[in-house]
Amino acid sequence: MYGVIIALLPALLVSFYFFGIGSAIVCATSVAACVLFEWAINKFMLKNERTTICDGSAVLTGLLLGFNLPSNLPIWIIIIGALFAIGVGKMTFGGLGNNLFNPALVGRAALLVAFPAQMTTWPKVGQLTSYLDAETGATPLAIMKEAIKSGDASVLDKLPDSMSLFLGNHPDGAGAMGEICALALLLGLAYMLWKKIITWHIPVSIICTVFVFAGLMHLANPIYADPVSVILSGGLMLGAIFMATDYVTSPMTPKGQLIYGVAIGFLTVVIRNWGAYPEGMSFAILIMNAFTPLINTYVKPKRFGEVPAKK
């Protein structure tokens, strides 16, 4: 768990750099609330002798939840999100290791449904001292959605260029705190691969699937954005690297992980292009979380000495 937290540090620092004080308040609130709820539910409701606070899982959930939120979100909404994430997403299933869905995404999904207005207005980067009063702007995904709805490909000209999407430093750029800079997230991925915390299967399969599928859509009709912008926008990197790879809610075998990753990538593009929300990553992951037990049951590792079935 702490390895993943270390891997999140570059993205955390970048979010402080772009969103300043708002980012610090949102992250701190989210982490503190998640840890507090985990402790309280363990102690007063489950009456466990031992708490799971020290393993870092609640801190991680808090950080990931914070990364998914706009940096101008009021504290009370964040606390409700944390309660959903830890209380509903994790502890109702029996705590660490037993939850079916990624807790941070449960929190985010609940907030998105309950507070659609607050959860879909994103502050622009570079407002280091503002919190609730930050000026908001259109995210790249919102621009893409607008292009699809209007059927006018020229809307896409408003998209930042790929390099500023990669670094997150476009002056009009806007988005959730953790997802703004693809580079920082990729650094985290490199660290986790180096430390063997995760394997390449899930992130690579998600990103490749999205790239290929979005590329085909773009070729078929230019109102769909180019694949490079698609994989660098929104929560795709954050989701593929940190959310979908959550041990508890992802499949166990490499083959199962590839199936899971490809399905997430596919669903993400489907939701982004034809769904009601501009972003489909979190719903795609939640849907595939539900399929994980099924994948674990039917996709087995290759047994030693097994003769491959003859075709």
Added chain:
Amino acid sequence: MNVRTFRIGGIHPEENKLTHEVETKVAALPKQAIFPLSQHIGAPAKPVVAKGDKVKVGTMIAEAGGFVSAPIFSSVSGTVFKIDTAIDATGYRKPVIIINVEGDEWEESIDRSDKLETVEAHPELTPEEIVNRIKDAGVVGMGGACFPTFIKLTPPPTAKAECVIINAVECEPYITADYRLMMEHADEILIGLELLMKGAKVTTGYIGIETNKPKAIELLAQKCAEKFNGSAYQVEVVPLKQRYPQGGEKQLVDAVIRRQVPAPPAIPVNVGAIVQNVGTAFAVYEAVMKHKPLFERYTTVTGKRLANPGNFLVRMGTPMKDLIEACGGMPEGDNKLLAGGPMMGKALTSVEVPICKGTNSVTIISGDEAVRKEPQPCIRCAKCVSVCPMGLEPYLLAKLAAVQNWERSEHEDVVSCIECGSCQFTCPAHRPLLDNIRMGKSTVMGIIRSRAAKK
């Protein structure tokens, strides 16, 4: 150098080979020797001596109790004190023969000289004769499993042996008995291999050694070239990448000849390989050429806190206590006594347990290492799945055993588990995976046996 290894899973535990360069000492005779009647896989041996009988070193004291069984020979001279029960390495009270030691008088048939007997000098040794002598000397697999060696040399008619693979991997941490044996008795081991090949009617042999034993690889490769070049046999020393559990029979076959033994009940000879430990090769040499039954073996006595860990040539039946005393005595504080190494060794409840045919080491784990860490919840990180050398899902098998779902356990191939402990070693949550899987495996095997018996 072409370095091979097995293809699925595996781990790299800390080696802790404390006694690599410690020359083998001959252990002192015990005052009383204890011989469990069940020192091998299969039926227990049946006593052929009675209380008060005089025995010599090498006298048969119990005969084979069935086809899959092996006779047991006294390692000491003296008087049979009693036939009783005592706690053996399984932790249970089992029937044993106890002999009070008097002097050290050997059976005259045993050739005690150091003269190297070659196969060429003994044309009377037909394959059948070799197998019979191995059988009559009570030789079993010396790597720990203790399967009677003669059975491996006579495969079922459905399988055909193509090669003999000598298991000199010694991948288990701490243990160095096989390494010392190779350094000190390389010639005898190669003649043992030649006998095994002749007995199994094959001409191809391999010796698999991990690269952490470069001296042994060099020595055996040189001796092999001298001995087998130009002969009817092709023998190759195969350097193997260090990886646990390479010494597992199926992993070794995969590493050396790139063939995977199918799921049980298939055995290595189903893919043409007969695997024998180096200790077994040495025992075969002594049994066939020196008429010396199996009653002593090389054993490592080791532990980080032992004053003088060492390698011993020890008479079977010697209580572990004697060897631990010879190494400076049990260390202060908490200790865990293991028959075998830290990965596959069995924890013992008593230092009186005797050295048996399969005891390749006595390992003492001390202090904090002797204490198990508290298990945390499983977070399905899948590390156990990725290290399992049999391609199983340890997290699932452990859970199925815990909820006693035997039907699903069988469906998930629990009987393929080789109990190497890689899963438990790698588990970041310190979960007792292997303990549960062992329980599941033995229960499911019992169910399979009783189902077969009903038919």
